[in-house]
Amino acid sequence: MTHQIRTATADDAGRLAALAAVTFPLACPPESRPEDIAAHLANTLSEASFRAYLTDPDVTVLVIDAGGDLQGYSLLVARATRDPDVAAVLTELPCTELSKCYVHPDHHGLGAAAELMHASIAAAAAGGARGLWLGVNNLNARAIRFYEKSGFRRVGTKSFTLGTTVEHDFVMERPIPRAP
Numbered sequence: 773m774t775h776q777i778r779t780a781t782a783d784d785a786g787r788l789a790a791l792a793a794v795t796f797p798l799a800c801p802p803e804s805r806p807e808d809i810a811a812h813l814a815n816t817l818s819e820a821s822f823r824a825y826l827t828d829p830d831v832t833v834l835v836i837d838a839g840g841d842l843q844g845y846s847l848l849v850a851r852a853t854r855d856p857d858v859a860a861v862l863t864e865l866p867c868t869e870l871s872k873c874y875v876h877p878d879h880h881g882l883g884a885a886a887e888l889m890h891a892s893i894a895a896a897a898a899g900g901a902r903g904l905w906l907g908v909n910n911l912n913a914r915a916i917r918f919y920e921k922s923g924f925r926r927v928g929t930k931s932f933t934l935g936t937t938v939e940h941d942f943v944m945e946r947p948i949p950r951a952p
Contacts, residue, residue, distance in 0.1 A: 775884050777891040780833035780845065785822040787842045788833070792817035795844075795874035800934065801911045808935025832895050836875065836884055844875035844884050846892040850899045857943070861928030864903020864947045868896040873906070889922045897948045904948055907932060907941035919944050 780788065796817055797809050815821070825831045830851045836844035849869040853859050870892055875885045896904050907930055908915050924944035932939040 775836045775843065775882075775887050776838070777834055777836055777888060780822075780826060780835045782823060782826050784833075784835055784842065785826060786819045787840075788822040788835070788845055789813075789817060789819040791842050791845060791876060792822075792872075792874070794876060798877060799874070799909060799912055799915060801909060801939065804934060804939075805937070808937060811935045832899070834888065834891050834895060836879070836888055842876075843879045844888050845872065846870060846874075846888050847872040848892060848896055848899075848904075850896070850901065853905075855930055857928060857930045858905065858907070861943055862903065862905055862945055863927070864901075864905075864945055866901055867903035867905050867945065868899060868901035870896075870904050870906040885918060886922070889918075893922075893946075893948060901948055902950075903945055905943060905945040907943055910940045910942050916942065916944075922946065 793813055796813060800809055825833055825847060830849060832848045832850070834846045835842050849871050853862070853869060873888060873892065875888065893904060906919065906924065908919060923946040925946065926942045927945045928943040930941050930943050932941045
């Protein structure tokens with residue numbers, strides 16, 4: 773199945789926040805507190821947050837669009853990481869961060885995530901990146917398998933604060949092939 777993937781616009785901010793409210797909790801460990809998830813959604817994945825991402829020249833947001841219904845999104849950050857744990861393990865420089873990559877659960881298993889990943893890799897390559905990195909919760913086995921199938925390998929660990937708890941993430945990196 774082929775999905776329409778495009779660069780998000782300011783008009784998508786509200787729909788992106790609504791999609792994030794559905795998809796982000798699925799990536800959290802089962803013991804995550806609902807109030808911590810809600811705080812993260814309010815502080816990082818709100819409509820205002822997406823409006824800010826969409827005006828940041830170092831950020832690219834891609835969406836899977838089905839006639840105005842957003843089925844997934846990725847958020848790429850094309851600047852050096854400020855996290856010393858991440859900076860110490862990245863080898864494919866310059867490296868773009870795949871900060872977010874989510875598909876609505878109703879569209880899991882339809883190839884949407886693979887297409888979104890392919891588009892995300894292409895967008896990072898077009899921006900001059902030699903590598904792509906991400907952080908994934910160390911308990912999110914489904915996502916880890918998907919990232920490994922997408923060419924990522926574990927290169928380190930980092931911490932992620934979710935509300936009042938500190939989660940542990942794997943840092944994963946993949947090279948971006950150079951165009952011939």
